[in-house]
Amino acid sequence: MSAPVVTVTLNPALDQTVLLDSLRPGAVNRANSVRLDAGGKGVNVASCLADWGLPTVATGLLGRDNTSEFEKLFARKGIADRFVRIAGQTRTNLKIVAADCGDTTDINLPGAQADADSFAQVHAAVGELCDRQGIAVFAGSLPAGIDTDAYVTLLRQAAACGMRSLLDTSDAPLTAALQSETVPYAIKPNRHELEGWCGRKLDTPARLLAAARELQSLGIVLVVISMGAEGALFVGSDREALIARPPAIRTQSTVGAGDAMVAGIAAAMIERRDPESLARLATAFAAAKLGLAGPNLPAREQVLALADATRIERLR
Secondary structure, eight states: OOOOEEEEESSOEEEEEEEESOOOTTSOOOOSEEEEEEESHHHHHHHHHHHHTOOEEEEEEEEBTTOHHHHHHHHHHTOEEOOEEESSBOOEEEEEEETTTOOEEEEEOOOOOOOHHHHHHHHHHHHHHOOTTSEEEEESOOOTTSOTTHHHHHHHHHHHTTOEEEEEOOHHHHHHHHHSSSOOSEEOOBHHHHHHHHTSOOOSHHHHHHHHHHHHHTTOSEEEEEOGGGOEEEEOTTOOEEEEEOOOOOOSOOTTHHHHHHHHHHHHHHTTOOHHHHHHHHHHHHHHHHTSSSSOOOOHHHHHHHHHHOEEEEEO
16 A cells, blocks of 8 residues: 555635636626535645545644534545644635636635644644655645744654655745755645746746746755646656646636646655656646546546646657
């Protein structure tokens, strides 16, 4: 059995997705449907990894007043629940999906207040779960009450026990992690998040590659920059640069596609795939997620078919 992946979600959310024919600001909009999913980046990653068949442990912080959706998800998918419960409610994120254009409008609400003691419990849980053969995924924003350098603390802990880490965050937590002496093994910003960090437009493959090389100069081994429908840039330990372009697929929801890509990266790392195979699998995870609502993957055969259909371009 593969070593487990440990996902850490310090600011999870209940994702309430509302589907509309079109979104008209300032007008009455009538929904076609609505669904509620346990979410947050690391929770979504764990869910997709469980669908792929990898043993997964999820930890982080949950408001104890509304845990039921999370607990049902973990039980249904066999995800080991090591979340620390804190006072209050886990936040709700509203995701409004307009069918006519495919755009998703996000409204992220505030959540429960965390503190140093609750973070210390997560830190302890990660220490207990460290496995030299495993992967630690640190994903998402930070809740109120948690220091900006929280991921730095967790990255140091993972490195101390020889565990490879994969980071997916943005803004101040991303900057803090990249300024640390202990950087993650792998990172997956999207193009917009990376533009915020480096302070310039990354609107060509050459500029994206230059930013990826800049990240690697900090000591990061694997850099993946997602570009939405255009695919993603992958630069690995051999310094080879690949752009993976997903096949066309009917989109039901783009919510969580980036998290599915993170899950695909983690799965490929556990399975020790070569750089091209990693790029294909990660892109296939994201594409497969587009055809489903909620943090779910279809059958393995469908994911592998999408991986085979992914187009690979090599940058020089």
